[in-house]
Amino acid sequence: MTGLVQNAIDALALGSLYALTALGIGLIFGVMRLINFAHGDLIMIGGYALIVPSSAAAAVAFIGAWPAPAMVAAIVFIVMLFALACERLAFRPLRRANPSVLLITSFALSFFLEHLVVMIYGGRVKAVSIWPELLEVLPISGVRIPYLQIVTIGVTIGLLVLLVLFLKRTPMGIQMRAASEDFSTARLLGVRANRVIAVAFAISGLLAAVVSLLYVSQVGALTYSMGIPLVLFAFVATVVGGMGSLTGAVLGGFVVGIASVVLQVALPVAMRPDRDVFVYGLILLILLMRPSGLVKVKSIEEKV
Amino acid sequence: MAGPGQRDLILRLPVVGLRVFWTPIVLSLGMLVIVLAVWASGDTVLALAVTAALIRAVMVIGLYIFIGNSGVLAFGHATFMMVGAYGVAWLTLRPFNKSFALQLPEFLAAHQYPMLPSAIAAALLAAIVAFVVGIPIMRLSGIAAAIATLAVLGMFKTFYSNWSEWTLGAATMPGIPIYVDMWIALAWVVVALFAAYIYQRSKYGLALRASREDEFAARAAGINIPRQRLVAFVLSAFFMGIGGVLEAHYLGTIAVKNFWLTITFILLAMLIVGGQRSLTGALVGVVVISTLIEILNSLEAGMNVGIAVLSVPIGAQELTIAGLMIIILVFRPDGIMGGREVPWPFGKVGRIVRDPGAVEAEHDPLRRGVAQRDGAP
Numbered sequence A: 001m002t003g004l005v006q007n008a009i010d011a012l013a014l015g016s017l018y019a020l021t022a023l024g025i026g027l028i029f030g031v032m033r034l035i036n037f038a039h040g041d042l043i044m045i046g047g048y049a050l051i052v053p054s055s056a057a058a059a060v061a062f063i064g065a066w067p068a069p070a071m072v073a074a075i076v077f078i079v080m081l082f083a084l085a086c087e088r089l090a091f092r093p094l095r096r097a098n099p100s101v102l103l104i105t106s107f108a109l110s111f112f113l114e115h116l117v118v119m120i121y122g123g124r125v126k127a128v129s130i131w132p133e134l135l136e137v138l139p140i141s142g143v144r145i146p147y148l149q150i151v152t153i154g155v156t157i158g159l160l161v162l163l164v165l166f167l168k169r170t171p172m173g174i175q176m177r178a179a180s181e182d183f184s185t186a187r188l189l190g191v192r193a194n195r196v197i198a199v200a201f202a203i204s205g206l207l208a209a210v211v212s213l214l215y216v217s218q219v220g221a222l223t224y225s226m227g228i229p230l231v232l233f234a235f236v237a238t239v240v241g242g243m244g245s246l247t248g249a250v251l252g253g254f255v256v257g258i259a260s261v262v263l264q265v266a267l268p269v270a271m272r273p274d275r276d277v278f279v280y281g282l283i284l285l286i287l288l289m290r291p292s293g294l295v296k297v298k299s300i301e302e303k304v
Numbered sequence B: 001m002a003g004p005g006q007r008d009l010i011l012r013l014p015v016v017g018l019r020v021f022w023t024p025i026v027l028s029l030g031m032l033v034i035v036l037a038v039w040a041s042g043d044t045v046l047a048l049a050v051t052a053a054l055i056r057a058v059m060v061i062g063l064y065i066f067i068g069n070s071g072v073l074a075f076g077h078a079t080f081m082m083v084g085a086y087g088v089a090w091l092t093l094r095p096f097n098k099s100f101a102l103q104l105p106e107f108l109a110a111h112q113y114p115m116l117p118s119a120i121a122a123a124l125l126a127a128i129v130a131f132v133v134g135i136p137i138m139r140l141s142g143i144a145a146a147i148a149t150l151a152v153l154g155m156f157k158t159f160y161s162n163w164s165e166w167t168l169g170a171a172t173m174p175g176i177p178i179y180v181d182m183w184i185a186l187a188w189v190v191v192a193l194f195a196a197y198i199y200q201r202s203k204y205g206l207a208l209r210a211s212r213e214d215e216f217a218a219r220a221a222g223i224n225i226p227r228q229r230l231v232a233f234v235l236s237a238f239f240m241g242i243g244g245v246l247e248a249h250y251l252g253t254i255a256v257k258n259f260w261l262t263i264t265f266i267l268l269a270m271l272i273v274g275g276q277r278s279l280t281g282a283l284v285g286v287v288v289i290s291t292l293i294e295i296l297n298s299l300e301a302g303m304n305v306g307i308a309v310l311s312v313p314i315g316a317q318e319l320t321i322a323g324l325m326i327i328i329l330v331f332r333p334d335g336i337m338g339g340r341e342v343p344w345p346f347g348k349v350g351r352i353v354r355d356p357g358a359v360e361a362e363h364d365p366l367r368r369g370v371a372q373r374d375g376a377p
Helices: A002-032 A039-048 A068-094 A099-121 A147-169 A171-181 A183-188 A193-219 A227-241 A246-266 A269-289 B004-020 B022-041 B044-070 B078-092 B095-101 B115-137 B142-162 B182-201 B203-213 B215-220 B225-251 B261-274 B279-301 B316-331 B356-362 B365-374
Strands: B303-305 B308-310
Touching (some): A002 A039, A002 A147, A002 A171, A002 A193, A002 A227, A002 A246, A039 A068, A039 A099, A039 A227, A068 B316, A099 B142, A099 B261, A147 A171, A147 A193, A147 A246, A171 A193, A183 A193, A227 A246, A227 A269, A227 B142, A269 B115, A269 B142, B004 B022, B022 B044, B022 B279, B044 B182, B044 B225, B078 B115, B078 B225, B078 B261, B115 B142, B182 B203, B182 B225, B182 B279, B203 B215, B203 B225, B215 B225, B261 B279, B261 B316, B279 B316
Antiparallel strands (some): B303 B308
16 A cells, blocks of 8 residues: 555656646647757756856856755746747747758757757766755655655646646736637737747746756756656657647656556566666557547647 | 661660769769778878768668658657667677677577678668558658657667667677778768669659658548658668668677767758758768868867867867757758759750659649759759
8 A cells, every 4th residue: 555655656756747848848839839859958957057157077056055945036037048048049930840840950959958068067967966855755654755756746736727827817828828729810819929939938948947956856966968858758748648738748747657657666677677668659559549649639630 | 676766765775874863873973082082192080080971871861761752850760770780780799709798599699690691681670670660650740750750769779778688788889890991881872872862763752752742632642651651761771770780890889879869960960951852962961061070070179270279168069060950940941952963964865754743843833942942853
């Protein structure tokens, strides 16, 4: 029983990170049909912003040493700024391009950002510790649940509720949903394209910053390619959930998180290192059985 | 006895052949000139760099066969390089090296097979893998297909880096015989160029290119798009496999981590910068990016320019290539060549075979520009 509870919490915490990442990708896909490969690198930049820019081997905390509220605000601000800069410099000129061109541009952008960080910080792994007290274990007998997992799940639920309220209740949120449904009609009805897309990137940056803080507190290390596994699993989540659906992205994120933990427990020990083969394989399985993903979106189907 | 018309045709046959294969002939000669120049200069360091670039050329041509003809983006082709490279290692490592750390079946463990048949067998293995994973993926279009190929890359990378008995896991596998020089790499570039060109001019290639221009029209014309894509995918994987084989016999070592996103990025950058819509574009991209990489490499090492030593920090190489790629995508999405092949300079010879895309576009004023840029001979 305790094992089950522990696995469930593990799955939810991991799924939360994937869901938040997939949501950041899904928001932008909705408004401009861009699958943003560079989203993982925004997460990475949020991590590196915590330390003093230098290529020295030992990392010195910079923003990471600030009190928690100031640190969170600063990281969110920096990552949002990067997200908006990416939109303005790389994606806005390509707004009329087809989704494949956008995808490959974001792939190039991802390499650009990663090697920008390598140039400034060097390519070595850096240790960084924020909120070490969160890694302590909840004092409940039998289960080993770090506070961080509870915080991760709580923050995710909070953000999801806020995002739903934003999309359903605010004028900007309604405009964003309209733009996802049919961008050109929405523009004809007075939705401002630049503003909606910029807001989508800003929210995506916010989500990346939150994932960044949660992920860095968990792993305690920085590498320039640390965003890649997150973004790849989030891609799996978006496809599994159904491209273009935000509900699908969240659902897909939790499916990937749960599948990872279930496989970790259920696979024979010898096969456990191969867990990710099966997680990636989820994509092929879902696409074979249900090509449009778990949640089907009408506006995504190509029109003749 | 041959009639006057037939005799005429026989006399013209070499010219028509030259006309039909003009693009791969010119491109092969271009590569030959580069190789001859480097060989004559006797610069062995440069020869190594040119060999590496020629191996990249085989890979980019492989990538082009699928992406260029189908218009579907694929991120998973490093998988086929990896399958080819490890395949050839299993065949050509000396039994002493194999017994050292690998646990292979008897027919592999006890023998060392000859190089050329091993290369082809390893590339065929890559093609078979492509056939199997291609069956589900080729039904998808656009970005769903691109992400699915990325998932395949993730699957195989994870699998190979844990399959210690056969691959040494994440460790580097040493001791692969080194025999690939400039000339062998050049020979494979020529083979790849002709194969890619014959394919794109064949009925399969033309059908796939038609589906690239307009998926719905092509389907309405009776083209089985998933099947045509699968043909290109398998052929493409064969040459990616050859690319991996050449890399293994050039470096002498292979490691799973080298078949991941960096090589995927560099090969895609070459294809995009040169122009993904033509074979000429693919090769031009290899030449341009390889030259750039060479210059940046020497800058990273510190280049002596008269009075000062110019140097750039580590990471500048990828940064520059990524920046160039974004600029090309924004300002010239069809790359340097813009879909053109090598133009035929001698006027009209023989019957002109047209690209179906071009014929269709003639009736569609909006699309005329696209077909002209395609420049089918």
